[in-house]
Amino acid sequence: MKLRDASGKALKAQLLALPYAQGATPSQPWMDTTLGADERTRLLLGEMTQDEKFQMLRSYFGLGKDGGPLPEGAVGSAGFVPGVARLGIPAQQSADAGVGVTNPGGIRKGDFATAMPSGPSTASSWNPLIAYVGGATMGREAWQQRFNILLGGSVNLQRDPRNGRNFEYAGEDPLLGGVIVGESIRGIQSQHVISTMKHYALNDMETRRNFHSVQIGDQAMHESDLLAFEIAIELGKPGSAMCSYNKINGIYGCEHPYLMNQVLKQEWKFPGFVMSDWGGVHSGSKAALAGLDQQSAGEVFDATTFFDQPLRLAVAGGTVPQARLDDMVSRILRTMFLHGNFDNPPQHQPIDVEAGYAAAQRTVEEGSVLLRNEGNLLPLADSVKRIVIIGGHADKGVIGGGGSSMVGVTAKGTNAVPGVMPTTWPGPVIFHPSSPLEALRAERPDAQITYVDGRNPAAAARAAAQADVALVFATQWSAESVDLPDMQLPDQQDALISAVAKANPKTVVVLETNGPVRTPWLAQVPALLQAWYPGIRGGEGIAALLTGKVNPSGRLPVTWVVDESQLPRPHVPGLGFNPKQPAVDIFDFDIEGANVGYKWAAAKGLVPTFAFGHGLSYSSFAYENLQVSVEGQRVVASVDVRNTGARAGADVAQLYLKLPQGHTTPIRLVGFDKVNLQPGEQRRIRIEAEPKTLADFDPTAREWKIAAGTYQLQLGRNAAEPLQVVDVQLQDTVIR
The missing domain is CATH 2.60.40.10 (Immunoglobulins)
Structure with missing residues (x-):
């Protein structure tokens, strides 16, 4: 059926306005919930027109093109595929969810989500239950905001602490990362929400991610990054895999027949569908034949919507077999049946704020890592009555990472520290409104706790000299689409820490960072707590750890190298916002191969600051x-x-x-x-x-x-x- 005339246009509007299934009828046997997903898919596919099949193969940008209106039927998300009401096919509403369900601009008044701690925080818990509960929290909140697909499940390995997106991932080891991300996926999908697994594969650096190629051998690939994906699939059984921007050995991730067809679908027997990353498609028939099943928001992010007219022509001309088209649609439909999109459609409901807070705070408490504690300075003793907190905007909140995973609207509000640069993509820089200062005051009402912003190291040192204990909060912002230029704390925070530690030998440093940083002041500082990006209950979680209300149990999911000289690639041209050198287009991962992180240290006899x-x-x-x-x-x-x-x-x-x-x-x-x-x-x-x-x-x-x-x-x-x-x-x- 083709919708061409006026009545057809009216019908099309009705289809878009009615995105969710209305229940089984005798004429729709695929709505029989006693049947398996494969049989339901077979029955439904047999009733679909060619136009309806093609409709399933490309999503629209759910926030509207170039600031324009939302696509009709979209609830405001990264991706939207209209439903087919004639057949009871629900719409697909896909939301970003690296560290919580994103809510772009508060499309629906009153909506918000829990800003979860970063991926390394969850991985540092070494607790699969923490990952599962965090995933279930995101899945539940997505379902309650009418999203039925979450773009989560980030399992790329940390090969370099300068990678700007490490805060979304789960560390350097394929077993730990695969287990943690697999459990997060399983938690998401327990809430009738499809989870992706991404970014497949080897999207381990952000610099020129749409152009650079990763060079790596087949064995090394399987024993490192691919093993993490394989374990995550076995545990989490994600409904979708998202192919990556980068090239792998010269071939784009979303055009890679070896990775998508042979490894993922044939050898691993992955039954779900492969969607592209936003801006990751470069062809129609080539990508489809390589194993890509759905193009994401091509009308905004790609050169053209390859999975519309170009793919139609390829199918009509026999370049892409009809059987391949039907396979693409079947994979999508089967996944939707399997994960409740038809039978348990999401509903707009109030978010359970306290449940989200509890999941976030438990993650902070189990995922923060006490790296150093000389003289048992921590937990803060009852005799400590004068405490000064210095730097890191700790009077207002805790920092989060930038890009598509940023949770901008929470139950506590938006940005506690507006105006920190950059304020445009991949920013703005967000400080979640969870003040360590206020939380510590609540835990220690008997103590005099003051705050100094740390902009003047001399003033901070004077304040530290008058205190029993000085707590320095240091931050490092990182974001999607750009890598960090080096491992140094920005804004002269090293000098601040050194000045404070010299003035007060009882100095505690709390780091809120993307990953490992240089610590030139470490010998001067008796206590060091790594809190990563701790999310909406970061202040409360950090205070509980510092006071001993909670006993630290986090363990590093990454090797904390001394500095860049201990990395496989000590100098990488073109990193950072304003690189002084042209960026590279080849990342030679053959240098370390499968020897990522602690394996590289063992192979080279390196002694890091802190071991994995x-x-x-x-x-x-x-x-x-x-x-x-x-x-x-x-x-x-x-x-x-x-x-x-x-x-x-x-x-x-x-x-x-x-x-x-x-x-x-x-x-x-x-x-x-x-x-x-x-x-x-x-x-x-x-x-x-x-x-x-x-x-x-x-x-x-x-x-x-x-x-x-x-x-x-x-x-x-x-x-x-x-x-x-x-x-x-x-x-x-x-x-x-």
Whole structure:
């Protein structure tokens, strides 16, 4: 059916205005909820016209083109696909959701969302439940704002701390990152909302992301970034994968038949659909044949809407088979059936503010990392009566990252510190209204707590000299589409910290950063807390940790290198907002290959400032009686863990495999478990290694293979300092 005449136009308006399914009828057997998603899809596809099929293959920018009106039927989001009311097909309303459901400009009066802590904060919890609850919070709030697709599930590895988008991701390790993001996806989809998994693949730097090519070998790719995606798929079962902007070995991510068709859809048997990133499509038939199923907002972000007229002509001429078109539509419909878009359409409902706050604060409390605590300066003792808080706009709020993931409207309002540059894309710079100053005052009403803005280091030092303890808050803003020029704290904050520490030997530094930074003042500062971007309850969470109301249990998901000299690419031309050199268009990841982060440090004999997995507690823990059993690809370690301190707390038992010569990586995280214990409590825990972390990927045989030999299992609190070791004999095994 083609809508050409006046009556057809009226019908089209009705279709757009009625985006959600109205229930089953005898003439719509695909609405029978007793049928499986595959059968429902088959029945529905058989009733669709060619025009209706093509309608499913491209989304519109849900905020309107060039500031114009919203597409009819859109609720205001990153992507909108009109529904087909004739067939009961609901509209697709896609919202950005890296660290919470974005609400672009408050399209619907009164709407807001929970600004969640950043991805490294969630990863630092080493707690899959934290990730699941955070995902469920975002999914629930999306559903309550009439979104049925969330553009979350960010699992790109941190290969460089200067990557401007690290705050959306889950660290450097494929096992930890895959588990954390997989659980977040699973949480989102528990709320009848489809989650993406992105950015597929190797979108690990932002500089010239629409043009640069990543160079990396097949084996190294599979043993690093692709393994993280594979684990996230196995755990989270995302409904959609989003292909990336960049090229991989010279081929655009959204035109990459090897990555999309062979690896994702054939070898991993991914049943969902692949959507493009916004501005990531460069062709019609080429992209469709390579495995792309849906173009995102091409009328705004791409050179043309490739999946409209160009793809129609390709199908009509036989360049793209009708079977491929039907497969594209089927993947989308099946995903919508499977995740409740038809049967549990979202409804505009009030957001549960307290539930969102609870999820955000628990993430801050478990995900902030106590990196240093000499002399047990923390938690702040009751005898500490004069406290000065310095810098970081800590009197107003906590900083967040920029770009499409920015949650601009929260229950507490918008920006606590407006006017910080840049104020345009990828800004504005946002400080979420959660004041560490006010939160600490609430926790310590007996203390005199003052604030100094830190703009004048000398004045800050004078204030610090009069206090029992000085707390310096340092911030580093980063954003999508641009990388940081270096690892240095901006705005002369290093000088501020040094001046304060010289004036008061009891100085605590709280970092709110995208990732690791240089710490030239570290020897002067007895206590250091990494709070990442802590979200809408950041102030409250930080105060709870500093006062000991909560015992820190976060562990680093990244290696904290001393400076850029310890990176695989110490100098990268063209980074930052105003680069002094032309930017590169080739990122040679073959330099490190699969040796990302702590593996690179081990391979090169580097000693970082803080090792991957490092983190302190206000308690202490002992490990005894490590035992390991091996049966084929099943390697299981068990150990007694005891809390030897005076406080209840949690420790993260980390299991590493040290590999003999001849393997691509010298050491790998193979399993972990976070255990909560009361003072004096002992528990025996069991950690089963992820089989693929024991194996090497064979790109010729397309298999993961464990090579026979003597390996060393290391149990520790970080990647560099094993507590107990056991030699194990592994046999030649193919992972099934």
